[in-house]
Amino acid sequence: MVQTSKMLLEEEIKELIKSISSLSAGDEKTAGINNLVKLYNLKIEETKAEEEILKVTLAEEERVRAAKSEEELKKSQLSEQKKDRYFRLGIAVAEIIIPLGFYAVWMDRGFKFEESGTFTSTTFRGLFNRFRPTKK
Numbered sequence: 347m348v349q350t351s352k353m354l355l356e357e358e359i360k361e362l363i364k365s366i367s368s369l370s371a372g373d374e375k376t377a378g379i380n381n382l383v384k385l386y387n388l389k390i391e392e393t394k395a396e397e398e399i400l401k402v403t404l405a406e407e408e409r410v411r412a413a414k415s416e417e418e419l420k421k422s423q424l425s426e427q428k429k430d431r432y433f434r435l436g437i438a439v440a441e442i443i444i445p446l447g448f449y450a451v452w453m454d455r456g457f458k459f460e461e462s463g464t465f466t467s468t469t470f471r472g473l474f475n476r477f478r479p480t481k482k
Contacts, residue, residue, distance in 0.1 A: 352392055359385050 362385060366378040 352389075352396075355385060355389050355392065359389065 359382065362378060362382050366375060366382060369375040369378055
């Protein structure tokens, strides 16, 4: 059985308490009490050291946990940005293709209607002026 320093210290304190009660009053008892005080101080210091180690360990674990959650947050943000980018790209493409498709359909219908080669209907003539991709 492996005994830690804390267990050995507790056993020594117990033994010292038992031996002090059997000592007669005087220098021996005073020395025993002084030794007991020193051992208790050692026990208190060891407990403080263990608590400090525990605090440091917990702080390190919390830091690691925070870093992991921050990494996950960044990954989810990148995923959302990627989705947003594709959505915006789709909208931009639709803004170009839909009007071109609309122009193509109406131009084709207008050309079929105006097979003679001249634009005789005022409706198609007005639409044709608006379909051309020129700035006004």
